[in-house]
Amino acid sequence: MNINLDVDVTEKENETTLHLKGxxxxxxxxxxxxxxxxxxxxxxxxxxxxxxEVSYMDSTGLGVFISALKxxxxxxxxxxxxxxxxxxxRLFKITSLDTIITxxxxxxxxx
Amino acid sequence: xxxxxxxxxxxxxxxxxxxxIRLSASGIANRMGFSYEDIEDLxxxxxxxxxxxxxxxxxxxxxxxxxxxxxxxxDRLEVMVADHGGSFDLQEVRKTTGPYQQSxxxxxxxxxGFGLFLIDALMDNVQIKSDYGVxxxxxxxxxxxxxxxxxxQISTSQ
Numbered sequence: 001m002n003i004n005l006d007v008d009v010t011e012k013e014n015e016t017t018l019h020l021k022g023x024x025x026x027x028x029x030x031x032x033x034x035x036x037x038x039x040x041x042x043x044x045x046x047x048x049x050x051x052x053e054v055s056y057m058d059s060t061g062l063g064v065f066i067s068a069l070k071x072x073x074x075x076x077x078x079x080x081x082x083x084x085x086x087x088x089x090r091l092f093k094i095t096s097l098d099t100i101i102t103x104x105x106x107x108x109x110x111x
Numbered sequence: 112x113x114x115x116x117x118x119x120x121x122x123x124x125x126x127x128x129x130x131x132i133r134l135s136a137s138g139i140a141n142r143m144g145f146s147y148e149d150i151e152d153l154x155x156x157x158x159x160x161x162x163x164x165x166x167x168x169x170x171x172x173x174x175x176x177x178x179x180x181x182x183x184x185x186d187r188l189e190v191m192v193a194d195h196g197g198s199f200d201l202q203e204v205r206k207t208t209g210p211y212q213q214s215x216x217x218x219x220x221x222x223x224g225f226g227l228f229l230i231d232a233l234m235d236n237v238q239i240k241s242d243y244g245v246x247x248x249x250x251x252x253x254x255x256x257x258x259x260x261x262x263x264q265i266s267t268s269q
Contacts (some may be wrong), residue, residue: 003131023130026165062225087151094151
């Protein structure tokens with residue numbers, strides 16, 4: 001069991017993928033914010049956050065993604081969350097945030 | 112009087128201990144026989160309350176403490192999260208807590224925006240008292256067909 005959070009960053013030309021592993025809570029959310037927010041301030045940048053290995057998230061994680069979404073709107077960047085586990089996806093549904101944040105739960109093909 | 116086991120934990124009001132209380136809650140709920148889904152709900156709700164308490168307590172005192180109490184009943188788990196750092200009595204708190212009112216001043220509880228909303232959504236009953244520090248009392252009911260603590264655990268090994 002890992003209650004910490006590892007953030008692995010994969011950069012491409014105008015696309016960055018963050019692979020997250022662990023749990024997102026009040027302690028680990030600031031680390032995620034620190035890595036994610038600067039990316040959302042890049043004009044026309046595409047950010048993909050892969051949550052396949054995130055086994056736990058609470059409102060502190062929702063807060064980070066809301067901040068990131070606001071920032072992408074200001075900079076014409078794109079944010080997409082992919083591979084959410086059912087329990088994590090449920091939080092976005094309960095709060096209706098799934099209606100404003102782009103979420104893809106299907107596994108992306110190799111590229 | 113209704114019998115219950117009571118577990119109390121005192122933690123520094125720091126975010127690094129939110130994960131620790133979440134693991135403790137998970138263990139207690141698992142022992143009581145809660146389903147995987149209910150345990151995940153409890154983990155989120157308790158983490159939200161602990162996060163709020165941590166934020167609130169830290170504003171008052173950088174060396175503040177958060178007290179978490181688990182009331183283990185045959186048919187439910189009651190969890191109290193208090194940010195005044197002092198010890199508390201379950202029965203006393205139960206007597207003085209009322210239903211959560213929208214009109215109450217809850218700026219500190221709303222840190223992050225969705226914390227309290229999630230606690231309300233994921234628990235069966237939530238009460239908040241804010242006269243002296245902030246105390247959140249929340250209850251998750253154990254479905255009647257689940258195995259409880261009082262059942263004979265030994266029989267399974269016979």
